[in-house]
Amino acid sequence: MRSWSWLEDNIIILEVCGKNVLSCVKKGYMKDDYVHFFVRRPVRRSPIINRGYFSRFAALRKLLFQFLNSDANLEEDRRTKKQVLSLGAGFDTTYFQLQEEGKAPDLYVELDFKEVTTKKAALIEIHGQLREKVGATALISREKGEVLGDHYKLLPVDLRDIQKLDDVIALANLDPSLPTFIIAECVLIYLDPDSSRAIVGWASKTFSTAVFFLYEQIHPDDAFGEQMIRNLESRGCGLLGIYATPTLEAKERLFLEQGWQRAVAWDMLRVYSKFIDAQERRRHAGEDGREIMWPCAVKNDINKILEVFY
Ligand SMILES: C[S@@+](CC[C@H](N)C(=O)[O-])C[C@H]1O[C@@H](n2cnc3c(N)ncnc32)[C@H](O)[C@@H]1O
Numbered sequence: 318m319r320s321w322s323w324l325e326d327n328i329i330i331l332e333v334c335g336k337n338v339l340s341c342v343k344k345g346y347m348k349d350d351y352v353h354f355f356v357r358r359p360v361r362r363s364p365i366i367n368r369g370y371f372s373r374f375a376a377l378r379k380l381l382f383q384f385l386n387s388d389a390n391l392e393e394d395r396r397t398k399k400q401v402l403s404l405g406a407g408f409d410t411t412y413f414q415l416q417e418e419g420k421a422p423d424l425y426v427e428l429d430f431k432e433v434t435t436k437k438a439a440l441i442e443i444h445g446q447l448r449e450k451v452g453a454t455a456l457i458s459r460e461k462g463e464v465l466g467d468h469y470k471l472l473p474v475d476l477r478d479i480q481k482l483d484d485v486i487a488l489a490n491l492d493p494s495l496p497t498f499i500i501a502e503c504v505l506i507y508l509d510p511d512s513s514r515a516i517v518g519w520a521s522k523t524f525s526t527a528v529f530f531l532y533e534q535i536h537p538d539d540a541f542g543e544q545m546i547r548n549l550e551s552r553g554c555g556l557l558g559i560y561a562t563p564t565l566e567a568k569e570r571l572f573l574e575q576g577w578q579r580a581v582a583w584d585m586l587r588v589y590s591k592f593i594d595a596q597e598r599r600r601h602a603g604e605d606g607r608e609i610m611w612p613c614a615v616k617n618d619i620n621k622i623l624e625v626f627y
Pocket residue numbers: 327330331334404405406407408409428429430433474475476477501502503504507508
């Protein structure tokens with residue numbers, strides 16, 4: 318069990334993430350009817366933060382929808398089941414949004430430390446709008462930090478414990494042979510490099526057909542990076558992995574060395590200028606961008622998803 322100060326710092330970081338999302342929602346950059354259940358007090362963020370969050374949100378959704386819709390032209394009974402695995406999901410609300418939009422995959426699994434899943438499970442149990450999205454028959458245990466629904470699972474695990482990861486995906490009913498979209502947003506960078514490497518390798522070995530969407534920091538050595546690291550360290554949350562993979566090339570290498578067939582890493586300026594629709598860009602124009610990176614790696618025959626980059 319980690320210390321209370323660790324837990325408080327982690328919850329503060331999750332709240333910061335949530336507040337950034339809420340600030341974007343309030344400014345009309347994006348819609349999220351669920352984030353307010355996880356964030357206590359809203360704040361107003363600067364346009365650059367709003368724009369960064371919006372770009373990240375839009376990029377993830379675009380790729381996720383490509384994945385989920387990859388065989389939408391087939392008759393329903395011929396479509397492959399699809400699953401999403403979110404590592405270190407925190408208070409992310411993507412599953413609830415997908416449910417509302419009628420776009421949820423057959424199975425959506427979220428993993429995090431027990432301290433976090435306990436809090437998320439309690440919030441899901443308390444709030445009817447969240448509760449109904451996990452299904453009336455879902456078993457919710459605050460004590461265990463678990464939610465077990467037919468299409469949604471929330472489970473506690475320390476991601477560094479690879480053997481437990483195998484147990485957890487079995488418990489979640491994840492089928493390694495089905496197409497799987499793995500999400501790790503601002504998670505692996507907090508782990509020591511050996512653990513991150515092991516997780517990336519485990520995912521490659523475990524899932525035969527998969528996309529790994531990673532979003533995390535690069536460039537620890539410029540002025541922005543130094544300040545960011547100081548801020549996080551002052552909260553006891555060092556970016557343990559950042560020096561092992563400090564650049565886009567290093568992130569791509571990490572995936573290729575761990576068995577992924579193709580890896581593409583872009584910084585957020587490029588994502589913003591090349592990936593976000595021009596109309597949306599004009600709506601949010603006027604501020605400078607920053608270097609947060611966004612790599613994606615794929616396995617097996619769903620390379621089509623990455624065609625969007627070329
Ligand atoms: C900065 S938050 C990001 C949360 C979410 N992915 C998002 O983007 O909003 C990092 C998350 O990773 C989780 N995490 C970090 N190390 C972990 C580990 N070893 N095992 C499980 N979860 C971990 C934290 O508890 C936290 O929820």
